[in-house]
Amino acid sequence: MPPTIQLDAAADYLSKDCILAPGTNFKVRILAEMGDANITNFVIKNTHGSETVSYFDTGVNNETINISKVLTKSVFDSETWTFMVIDKNGKNASVSFTVYNDTSSGYQDIRVFNDLILGAQYCQATGSFLSLNSGNIWFLNDAFTLQDSIEMLYYYDSTGDANTIASPGANIGSFIYPGSISPIYWTVRHETRFYKTAYSASDFYNVQNDSLLLVAYDEINGKRKAKNLVTGDVYAFKTAHIKYGMFVIENVAGTDSGTVQISLKIQK
Numbered sequence: 001m002p003p004t005i006q007l008d009a010a011a012d013y014l015s016k017d018c019i020l021a022p023g024t025n026f027k028v029r030i031l032a033e034m035g036d037a038n039i040t041n042f043v044i045k046n047t048h049g050s051e052t053v054s055y056f057d058t059g060v061n062n063e064t065i066n067i068s069k070v071l072t073k074s075v076f077d078s079e080t081w082t083f084m085v086i087d088k089n090g091k092n093a094s095v096s097f098t099v100y101n102d103t104s105s106g107y108q109d110i111r112v113f114n115d116l117i118l119g120a121q122y123c124q125a126t127g128s129f130l131s132l133n134s135g136n137i138w139f140l141n142d143a144f145t146l147q148d149s150i151e152m153l154y155y156y157d158s159t160g161d162a163n164t165i166a167s168p169g170a171n172i173g174s175f176i177y178p179g180s181i182s183p184i185y186w187t188v189r190h191e192t193r194f195y196k197t198a199y200s201a202s203d204f205y206n207v208q209n210d211s212l213l214l215v216a217y218d219e220i221n222g223k224r225k226a227k228n229l230v231t232g233d234v235y236a237f238k239t240a241h242i243k244y245g246m247f248v249i250e251n252v253a254g255t256d257s258g259t260v261q262i263s264l265k266i267q268k
Helices: 140-144 201-205 211-216
Strands: 004-007 018-020 025-033 039-048 051-062 064-072 078-087 092-101 110-119 152-157 162-166 193-196 234-238 244-253 259-267
Touching: 004 078, 004 092, 025 039, 025 078, 025 092, 039 064, 051 064, 110 152, 162 259, 201 234, 201 244, 201 259, 211 244, 211 259
Parallel strands: 018 092
Antiparallel strands: 004 025, 025 064, 039 051, 039 078, 078 092, 110 259, 152 162, 193 234, 234 244, 244 259
């Protein structure tokens, strides 16, 4: 007997075909039960046109699955979301729905933060910690009191990652910010994921709305760190609050007391 799977049809969750504006976040809740054998894999795929992209793929060893996810409507005219569980014997079950583009709505406005200068961990001139909501930058002492606001930070890692942009939820070495208020000990450790794109600085500067932000980020290949930064690199990112954005590296100077200058655009 194969496993079974269903989508929660409660009001807070999406479970059937619908129409949404690009950039709209929606929640799904997946419920699955084993058949003859434990469930060993859970997969989410997004199909638009002839392309199918693995959005989420994780190994498990469970009798049941109860997972909630927040997904985002892309810019495509239609996209089919498929949710699949596979058991130890290779038997599977899946369920899907299609989300159509709301052609009556345009793309969304964005916040733009130009010429932000972040300091590495021993920089005395400017802080390391950035709020993506306000664009404010803080030193560690202040950031410690504002943990829920911090979704990006900059430091220098002498062990190989060099100039690095990450977030409090990344696996930051304890030697980067030593002491009891280091981000590794924070109560709120938001994780932002980063993807190095092939877009140019010119492409970034031409962004006027969130259309490119939605397609530039790669869900499967997003990493917890943007490392070994080089002037001209363009990164897409996704925050813990499901906001998509991009930034361009405009200048990198120095090591653990140096700075990085970026310009950044993010969904409102």
